Amino acid sequence: MTQTIRPGQAAALLCTAAAPTLLSGQSTLPGIACGTVGLLCTAGLLCLPPRKKSLPRFFRGLIAAVAALFFLWEAIRSAAELGRFAAGTEQTPSTAPLIAAAVVIAAVWGAVQGVESLARSAVLWAAAGLLLLIPVGAALVPYVSIDALYAHIRTAEDPLWKSGLDFLAGFGGELALLGLLAASVPHLRPRHLLFFGGIAGGVALICTILATGMLGSWAAVRAEPLYTAALSVPPDSAFRPDSLYTVVRIAAHYCRAALFLWGFGRCLRLLPQQGLRRFTALAGTSAAVIAAIWLTLTPAMLTSLTGVFRVPGLLTGLGLLAGRRCAS
Amino acid sequence: MHPTHPSPVPLSANLNENLAHLRTAFDGSGDLVIRSVTVNSRAAAVVTMEGMVQLQMYIQGVLRPMLEADYVSCTPAEQLRQMGETVLALADQMDVPDFDLLERLIMSGFCVVLLDGVPAGLGIGMQGYNFRSVGEPSGETMQRGSREGFVEVIRINMSMVRRRMKTPRLRFEMLQVGTVSRTDVALCYLDGAVSPHILGDVRRKLQHCPLTSVLESGYLQPFLESRPALFSTVGLSERPDTVCGKIAEGRIAVFVDGTPDVLIVPCLFTEFFQSMDDYANRPFFATFTRWLKYGAFFLSVLLPGLFVAVGTWLPSFFPTDLLYRVARSEAEQPFSLMLQALLIHLIYELMREAGLRLPKPIGHAVSILGGLVIGDAAVQSGLIGAPMILIVALTAISSFVIPQLYEPIAVLRIGFILLGGMLSVYGVVLGFCGLTAHLCALSSCGIPYTAPLSPTNFRALRDVLIRAGWPLLGKRTLRIQDLPGAKEDDT
Numbered sequence: 001m002t003q004t005i006r007p008g009q010a011a012a013l014l015c016t017a018a019a020p021t022l023l024s025g026q027s028t029l030p031g032i033a034c035g036t037v038g039l040l041c042t043a044g045l046l047c048l049p050p051r052k053k054s055l056p057r058f059f060r061g062l063i064a065a066v067a068a069l070f071f072l073w074e075a076i077r078s079a080a081e082l083g084r085f086a087a088g089t090e091q092t093p094s095t096a097p098l099i100a101a102a103v104v105i106a107a108v109w110g111a112v113q114g115v116e117s118l119a120r121s122a123v124l125w126a127a128a129g130l131l132l133l134i135p136v137g138a139a140l141v142p143y144v145s146i147d148a149l150y151a152h153i154r155t156a157e158d159p160l161w162k163s164g165l166d167f168l169a170g171f172g173g174e175l176a177l178l179g180l181l182a183a184s185v186p187h188l189r190p191r192h193l194l195f196f197g198g199i200a201g202g203v204a205l206i207c208t209i210l211a212t213g214m215l216g217s218w219a220a221v222r223a224e225p226l227y228t229a230a231l232s233v234p235p236d237s238a239f240r241p242d243s244l245y246t247v248v249r250i251a252a253h254y255c256r257a258a259l260f261l262w263g264f265g266r267c268l269r270l271l272p273q274q275g276l277r278r279f280t281a282l283a284g285t286s287a288a289v290i291a292a293i294w295l296t297l298t299p300a301m302l303t304s305l306t307g308v309f310r311v312p313g314l315l316t317g318l319g320l321l322a323g324r325r326c327a328s
Numbered sequence: 329m330h331p332t333h334p335s336p337v338p339l340s341a342n343l344n345e346n347l348a349h350l351r352t353a354f355d356g357s358g359d360l361v362i363r364s365v366t367v368n369s370r371a372a373a374v375v376t377m378e379g380m381v382q383l384q385m386y387i388q389g390v391l392r393p394m395l396e397a398d399y400v401s402c403t404p405a406e407q408l409r410q411m412g413e414t415v416l417a418l419a420d421q422m423d424v425p426d427f428d429l430l431e432r433l434i435m436s437g438f439c440v441v442l443l444d445g446v447p448a449g450l451g452i453g454m455q456g457y458n459f460r461s462v463g464e465p466s467g468e469t470m471q472r473g474s475r476e477g478f479v480e481v482i483r484i485n486m487s488m489v490r491r492r493m494k495t496p497r498l499r500f501e502m503l504q505v506g507t508v509s510r511t512d513v514a515l516c517y518l519d520g521a522v523s524p525h526i527l528g529d530v531r532r533k534l535q536h537c538p539l540t541s542v543l544e545s546g547y548l549q550p551f552l553e554s555r556p557a558l559f560s561t562v563g564l565s566e567r568p569d570t571v572c573g574k575i576a577e578g579r580i581a582v583f584v585d586g587t588p589d590v591l592i593v594p595c596l597f598t599e600f601f602q603s604m605d606d607y608a609n610r611p612f613f614a615t616f617t618r619w620l621k622y623g624a625f626f627l628s629v630l631l632p633g634l635f636v637a638v639g640t641w642l643p644s645f646f647p648t649d650l651l652y653r654v655a656r657s658e659a660e661q662p663f664s665l666m667l668q669a670l671l672i673h674l675i676y677e678l679m680r681e682a683g684l685r686l687p688k689p690i691g692h693a694v695s696i697l698g699g700l701v702i703g704d705a706a707v708q709s710g711l712i713g714a715p716m717i718l719i720v721a722l723t724a725i726s727s728f729v730i731p732q733l734y735e736p737i738a739v740l741r742i743g744f745i746l747l748g749g750m751l752s753v754y755g756v757v758l759g760f761c762g763l764t765a766h767l768c769a770l771s772s773c774g775i776p777y778t779a780p781l782s783p784t785n786f787r788a789l790r791d792v793l794i795r796a797g798w799p800l801l802g803k804r805t806l807r808i809q810d811l812p813g814a815k816e817d818d819t
Contacts, residue, residue: 095752
């Protein structure tokens with residue numbers, strides 16, 4: 001199935017999945033630049049030709065199990081984050097848990113359609129997202145303050161290496177997915193990721209600069225910088241950049257959750273019986289729906305779990321690097 | 329599993345046995361006509377079906393010459409050959425060795441001459457059944473270009489294509505589908521341009537079609553689609569010029585006897601936004617109308633759902649002035665926006681369906697009544713708000729811009745209204761993402777349905793995102809073979 005995915009499509013798929021993390025502004029501005037370089041280097045490592053010798057079956061099973069749990073977690077996190085975002089933007093926040101559940105259900109549908117379909121969709125979403133971000137950016141340019149931007153860069157609190165690593169750690173899930181895709185997509189090369197990753201990273205950097213320049217205070221930028229900045233446009237205006245941003249964000253979260261659920265399904269292939277695989281997939285997705293609702297209602301738990309799960313994310317990525325075909 | 333055709337029964341040298349077999353096969357059917365004659369002191373018979381042949385040609389071209397001719401040959405076989413070569417001077421002739429072919433020919437407007445002592449017959453084409461004359465297809469009218477449309481007779485349709493593509497590379501492959509109806513089906517393609525892999529696949533699917541009767545091309549459509557889907561992966565056209573254009577790109581046209589709708593495979597999603605008018609108009613205007621159609625698709629699918637979502641959950645997204653007007657209008661209605669939208673769309677679909685099936689004069693009356701009910705009475709009675717009427721009107725007009733997509737649009741619209749009413753803009757966007765994933769998962773004869781957008785073929789985009797001028801398009805037109813999935817090793 002994955003044989004027909006083109007390298008460019010796989011790269012676009014990963015970049016779309018990484019978009020929520022890129023746009024959320026979880027690190028400082030210099031840290032994002034530093035972390036992006038680290039991210040591309042790691043991606044390049046993961047795309048090296050696969051090793052001939054694979055890991056023993058036990059380790060492959062272990063890594064696949066960890067990867068499956070991690071992918072499921074990332075899908076849940078994606079849904080819950082969108083649920084939290086909805087809780088802040090909707091007039092009736094009580095619908096937020098339902099929205100989180102809907103994200104998981106829609107993502108299951110996307111995952112069932114296959115990664116080939118997701119890869120094709122990602123190209124369309126990435127193109128549409130970029131097109132939508134252009135008017136958003138253009139509408140926000142008049143509100144950007146260069147002085148505020150300089151002031152922020154001068155007074156960055158965290159050291160460069162720390163914020164860079166922090167940024168890199170946010171992409172544990174995407175790196176693990178890259179390992180899975182790199183084993184499945186022939187001819188996927190680091191240059192493809194450099195090209196698409198460069199575009200995605202550049203867009204994210206420009207967006208963050210715009211937002212930082214508008215909002216000035218880094219505290220305001222850390223959570224949903226572009227959305228927060230988009231609210232600067234008067235609500236009476238006929239053009240609402242925040243609505244366009246919301247659309248981009250929903251699509252990116254959906255893509256991310258669907259891709260992680262697909263990865264979850266791929267990891268289940270190591271299970272011996274089809275019935276068991278189906279049962280595990282059903283149980284996993286049902287648990288994902290419940291967990292997404294619960295985490296939307298308890299944002300503190302979401303934040304604390306995010307920190308915990310970054311470590312196995314990177315470990316999984318390294319595990320996949322060691323025996324790339326383990327989960328495929 | 330597919331039907332097995334029994335081996336055909338050969339004709340006997342004994343005329344009486346042949347006629348008895350025919351009478352048994354048709355079991356006293358009233359339209360079987362057997363005219364027994366004596367030719368050169370040998371018993372003969374002319375078999376036809378009533379109403380299928382031209383009576384004048386039957387008498388003047390077959391019976392009279394047959395009876396009045398001087399036969400010099402002596403054996404029955406030579407006499408039958410002489411009949412075909414010198415006596416019956418009609419163009420469309422063929423030997424009939426078995427009952428299977430005999431039955432098919434007489435039911436296709438042929439008469440078959442049987443002579444005692446010859447285990448074969450002589451089929452003579454003299455089709456004389458009534459059929460609709462060639463006219464402009466009502467569903468695909470154009471501002472410029474040909475006014476011809478296909479008719480119900482397959483041979484006439486084939487000739488219309490042949491007349492436009494005067495190349496020996498244009499091939500027609502005749503098949504018979506339907507164990508009972510034995511409908512003539514023609515595969516039409518351009519040799520060298522068509523993908524052999526796709527051609528073989530289409531041929532195999534038609535040959536293995538398990539239907540007993542094929543009365544319309546729609547019967548075969550599901551067998552050519554890769555899987556059940558909301559959007560059709562088989563194109564339809566009633567225009568010979570459209571079909572020729574598609575064939576030139578390497579597609580396959582499937583003609584079915586008895587219907588003017590020709591099936592075209594593979595069919596890609598972007599083709600629904602193209603029309604022959606695009607290629608007759610100037611490129612800038614064609615590009616403009618194409619984008620108008622893309623916009624119309626999004627409007628007709630998403631607008632009611634988005635309006636319900638924003639009006640119900642995020643009214644602050646409306647500019648203040650508009651918000652006051654919408655709020656004032658909605659405050660007077662007893663139903664929620666979602667219910668209003670569903671109600672008005674159901675009324676609209678009822679009116680459309682009623683107008684479609686009724687005779688034209690009554691259909692107009694239904695339209696007027698519908699316009700009054702939807703446009704005025706619903707608002708006056710306070711059931712539905714005026715902004716909703718505007719949204720429905722805009723949606724309906726947009727959906728008519730791309731008539732071939734009307735069916736999926738009508739269903740999707742209802743779905744998006746429900747999603748918007750229950751889950752706000754999030755529901756609409758998630759639904760649209762799911763729809764995109766569904767579209768991207770489809771394929772038509774192995775070619776991704778969303779090609780050339782994704783997977784992207786930049787060369788083909790000049791006839792998708794824009795309509796480039798002919799100097800550029802003419803350099804290298806889109807070929808199906810260039811798209812992924814067209815070759816066997818792609819799948």
